[in-house]
Amino acid sequence: MDRLELDDRDRKIIALFEQNPEISQTEIAEHVGLSQPTVGARIIKLKNSGALATSVGVDLKRAGMNVAKVDITTRDSNKVIDLFKQCPYFLNGLIVSGKENLSIFFAAEDIATIEALVGRHLRSNPSVTSVDFGIVISSVQSLTMPVKIGFEKTDISPCGYNCPECQYYVHNQCLGCPMTTHYKGTFW
Structure with missing residues (x-):
């Protein structure tokens, strides 16, 4: 695997995204002294190399x-x-x-x-x-x-257990699998 080489402008672009993931390419261009199309090309390069990634959570x-x-x-x-x-x-x-x-x-x-x-x-x-x-x-x-959110609920959990047959679930020591119709929690 090739070693990733970043210049000062690449580092500044990454830092700007860390501070504000919603920042526009135009705003980045103003901060780093490049044109918006050049910034766009650098962002694509950084994403393709793995130096810049977005995670929703x-x-x-x-x-x-x-x-x-x-x-x-x-x-x-x-x-x-x-x-x-x-x-x-x-x-x-x-x-x-x-x-x-x-x-x-x-x-x-x-x-x-x-x-x-x-x-x-x-x-x-x-x-x-x-x-x-x-x-x-x-x-x-x-x-x-x-x-993991937004899945179709079934009777059996992905690990193969049926919550109503599990002693933890029966004794209210577990809310059950959120992927099942047996889930007793409120988050999923």
């Missing part, structure tokens, strides 16, 4: 969501991540070095639902040897993340 703390960071020791990181790829509670997963070789981030309206998710899918998973579960108390910057 929800400010999780302002939306009243609880966020958990779960550090896991597993024999098969990819297999564990595959369990959650369709899960609306799943924010992201990071394969990392060290004893705990996988970090997963979840968000839900209540901590009990995240705990149920971790208990049902991670603590009982034979390829998982340890789980360290922590709730994010605060963040330095806005915690805006993409969240």
Whole structure:
């Protein structure tokens, strides 16, 4: 992979987008001393190279969501991540070095639902040897993340569980899967 080289104007364009993602190309042109078409071409180059990307998401703390960071020791990181790829509670997963070789981030309206998710899918998973579960108390910057919303609800969750048959759900320790008709929460 080629190393990305940015000049001062590229850095200024990126910084302007960081400050205001809605900034116009004309405004950027005024700040960097280039014509609007030249700025447009640079923005395309920056996007194509991956130096500039746009992500739409929800400010999780302002939306009243609880966020958990779960550090896991597993024999098969990819297999564990595959369990959650369709899960609306799943924010992201990071394969990392060290004893705990996988970090997963979840968000839900209540901590009990995240705990149920971790208990049902991670603590009982034979390829998982340890789980360290922590709730994010605060963040330095806005915690805006993409969240899966706008799906058709079914009776069975994408992970294959039927909420009314799950003990966490039956004992009101989980709001249920937002992708199902059994979901008891209000966010999704």
